[in-house]
Amino acid sequence: MGVWLDVDPRSGVPIYVQLVEGVRRALEVGTLRPGERLPTVRALAGELTVAPNTVVKAYNELQREGLIESRAGVGTVVVGEAGETMRRRKVEDLYGRVGVLVRDAAGLGITEEDLRERFDRELGRTFKTVGNRGEA
Amino acid sequence: MEELANREVAGSGGADAAIETRGLVAGYGRREAVRGLDLTVPPGSVYGFLGPNGAGKTTTIKTLLGFRKPDGGSAKVLGYDVVGESLEVRARVGFASEVDSLYGGMTVRRLCRFCRDVGRTWDQALVDRYLGVFGLREDVKARKLSRGQRVQLQLCLALGSEPELLILDEPTSGLDPLARHAFLKVLVGDVAAEGRTVFFSTHILSDIEAVADTIGIIKDGRMLVSDDLDHLRETHKTFRMAYAEAPPEEEMRALRELPGVRSLEREGRGVRLRVRGDTEAVYRALEARPYEVRDVDGIGMSLEDIFIAYVEEAEGGR
Numbered sequence: 001m002g003v004w005l006d007v008d009p010r011s012g013v014p015i016y017v018q019l020v021e022g023v024r025r026a027l028e029v030g031t032l033r034p035g036e037r038l039p040t041v042r043a044l045a046g047e048l049t050v051a052p053n054t055v056v057k058a059y060n061e062l063q064r065e066g067l068i069e070s071r072a073g074v075g076t077v078v079v080g081e082a083g084e085t086m087r088r089r090k091v092e093d094l095y096g097r098v099g100v101l102v103r104d105a106a107g108l109g110i111t112e113e114d115l116r117e118r119f120d121r122e123l124g125r126t127f128k129t130v131g132n133r134g135e136a
Numbered sequence: 137m138e139e140l141a142n143r144e145v146a147g148s149g150g151a152d153a154a155i156e157t158r159g160l161v162a163g164y165g166r167r168e169a170v171r172g173l174d175l176t177v178p179p180g181s182v183y184g185f186l187g188p189n190g191a192g193k194t195t196t197i198k199t200l201l202g203f204r205k206p207d208g209g210s211a212k213v214l215g216y217d218v219v220g221e222s223l224e225v226r227a228r229v230g231f232a233s234e235v236d237s238l239y240g241g242m243t244v245r246r247l248c249r250f251c252r253d254v255g256r257t258w259d260q261a262l263v264d265r266y267l268g269v270f271g272l273r274e275d276v277k278a279r280k281l282s283r284g285q286r287v288q289l290q291l292c293l294a295l296g297s298e299p300e301l302l303i304l305d306e307p308t309s310g311l312d313p314l315a316r317h318a319f320l321k322v323l324v325g326d327v328a329a330e331g332r333t334v335f336f337s338t339h340i341l342s343d344i345e346a347v348a349d350t351i352g353i354i355k356d357g358r359m360l361v362s363d364d365l366d367h368l369r370e371t372h373k374t375f376r377m378a379y380a381e382a383p384p385e386e387e388m389r390a391l392r393e394l395p396g397v398r399s400l401e402r403e404g405r406g407v408r409l410r411v412r413g414d415t416e417a418v419y420r421a422l423e424a425r426p427y428e429v430r431d432v433d434g435i436g437m438s439l440e441d442i443f444i445a446y447v448e449e450a451e452g453g454r
Contacts, residue, residue, distance in 0.1 A: 009346035012373075012436020014366035046325020049317065051182040051349035053328075054366065 004031045005039075007048055015050055019058035027067065027082055034083065038068060038076040065089075151215030154179045154301050154333035155200060161208030162192075162199045169195035171357035172209065177335055177350070182328045184344035184365070185337040186443060187354035193337040194233075196354070197305045201231055214300055227256050230294030232287055233305035240279030244272055244289060248296070255297040263296040269318060283310035288319060301333045308343050320347050345439040353446050360446045365439070372437040372445070373415040378406045380428035387427055394421050398445065410437075410445060 005022040007015050026032035038044075041059065045052040059076055062068045067082045079085075105115050155177035162170040170192040177183045187193050198204045200213055202222035210217070216224040238247060244267065252258040267274065270288040272281070281289060287307050294302060302323075308316045324347055328334050338344055344351060345365070352362035361368075382405045383391075391400055396413035411418045415434060422432045437445070 007346065010342075010438045012369055012438050012441075014369040015346065016366050042325060042329035045329050046321050048346070049320045049324055050346050051324055051328060053181060053349040057366070 005044070005048065007050060009050075015054050016058040016061065019044075019050075019055065020061050023058070023062055023067070024086065027078065027086055032078055034078050034080045036078050037074065038078070040075060151179070151212065153177055153212075154181070155183075155211075155213055155335060157196075157200075157209060157211040159209035160196070160199065160206055160211050162195050162204060162206050164195070168207075169357055170199070173354065173357060174359055174362075175352060176362065177333060179333055180328070180331050181350045182324060182334045182348045183336065184348035184351040185335060185354065186339065186341065186344065186351055187337075188447065189339060191354045192357040193354060194305055195357075197233075197303055197337060200225075200303060201229065202226065227297075228300045230291075230297060230299030230302045231304070232290035232294050232302075232307050234283070234287060234307065234309055235305075238278040238286060238290065241277060243275055243277050245274040247278060247289070247293060248274075251293050251296055257298055258296050259298055260296065262298075263292050266292040266295055266322065269322060270315070284312065284315050287311065288315065291319065291322070295327065299332065301335065302327055304334070304336045306338055307336065308338065308340060316343065323347065341439050341443060351439075353443060355447055355450050360450050368439075368442055369436055371413055371415060372442050373411050373418075373434045374437055374441070375409045375411055375418065375422060376403065376406060376431075376433045376435070377409070377422055377425075378430040378432075380430055381405065383407065383427055387425070391422075391425075394418060398449070412445075 004026050005019065007018045007022070009015060011018070023032065023038070032038070038059070039047065041052050041055045044050075044055045059068065059070075063070070066085050067079060068076055069079050070076045102115070153176045155175060157173050157175040160170055160173040160175070161168060169190075173192070173196060175196070185193055185196070195204070199206050199211055200218055202218050202225055205219060212218065213225045214228050216222075216228075218225055239250075242250065248260065248263055252260065267289075270285070270292065272285060272289055272292065278286060278289065287310060291302075291304075291307070308319060311319055320343065323334050323336070336344065336348065348365055350363070351365050351368070353360045382402070388400065388402075388407070391397060391407060391409065396411045396415070396418045398410045398412050400407055400409040402408075409418075409422075419432060419434055423429065
């Protein structure tokens with residue numbers, strides 16, 4: 001266990017942040033699934049040679065985000081709704097990117113009309129091929 | 137959550153800090169190696185004590201262990217005064233250093249027995265386990281061991297008395313990469329994971345950058361900075377700004393005035409800035425500059441960059 005997590009202590013990114021992102025990624029790609037256990041603080045600290053306090057900090061953050069929980073006698077596990085929580089998060093990220101895209105477009109002098117036309121074209125392309133999934 | 141947050145922290149005699157010095161002064165002859173050091177080590181932390189050679193690291197450690205008396209200020213270890221209660225300190229603290237005082241003529245087995253006889257508690261099974269981890273044989277005399285092996289042996293012996301605090305002076309400098317990894321793994325995966333505090337001096341930054349959760353940088357006997365290491369990573373960044381045209385001097389001056397900007401230099405048509413503090417706020421301020429900014433890129437600083445920044449600042453400030 002623990003092989004799917006890795007940290008680069010030289011990168012300048014806080015190690016607890018790297019751990020949080022590593023677990024999120026594992027949830028995204030399915031390496032880690034709801035109900036599955038995370039390594040104990042001790043095991044992960046030893047495996048990655050990072051301070052146990054750093055692992056605790058990362059697990060606390062993941063718990064705050066509603067992705068994991070600690071169950072008495074079982075350990076730290078991925079919560080059932082982790083997938084849904086992750087999806088909500090990604091949707092928020094995506095809307096954030098839409099905002100950036102619109103601002104960048106304005107910065108490049110693209111008109112509202114041109115941008116809307118492009119958007120409509122993309123929407124037509126995607127939702128036509130995928131069917132009426134957007135309506136479901 | 138409770139289970140995680142309340143990870144048990146061993147002992148520390150109810151003290152708020154595993155180590156606490158206030159205005160500590162200690163010198164050799166007329167030279168003061170430690171000049172008013174304020175040091176606070178949180179219980180249960182892995183604390184990296186960093187500094188250039190001659191910064192006062194070893195003198196500080198000798199004072200903490202009661203090997204020498206402070207010339208001023210105060211020092212408490214696990215809540216006990218290092219001068220008045222040195223026996224209490226020694227009974228609860230394990231120690232290993234690059235320069236050891238092992239009796240070279242004794243075998244590993246005899247050294248174990250010796251430590252068991254002088255200590256209050258002794259767990260031979262634990263010592264045997266760690267001797268196994270490091271591949272140290274019991275029938276070998278200490279003097280036949282390499283410098284690195286002697287440090288490993290000291291760690292094994294120190295752990296035998298189940299110390300609440302482990303003080304290590306440059307423990308990894310004689311270890312090859314593999315042995316170093318095994319050593320650090322024991323420190324974080326076993327010692328610290330049990331809630332014991334590890335205080336670790338080194339000038340090898342790569343040893344500490346993964347393993348420590350808190351660091352202190354000492355220079356000329358004074359603390360330059362002492363903080364959570366991940367917090368330091370969050371509050372230090374290098375920004376690269378690309379301008380359409382090389383910015384005029386007045387823009388350079390304005391950038392220098394921004395809160396958090398510690399230094400800056402031109403880089404072709406762009407500017408490179410070293411920032412400390414609220415790096416998000418600085419990023420927004422840089423993006424909003426009135427000159428045509430093509431791109432702003434923030435890069436996290438490694439511990440080495442952070443270390444150099446503090447040491448250079450201290451040198452410039454004199």
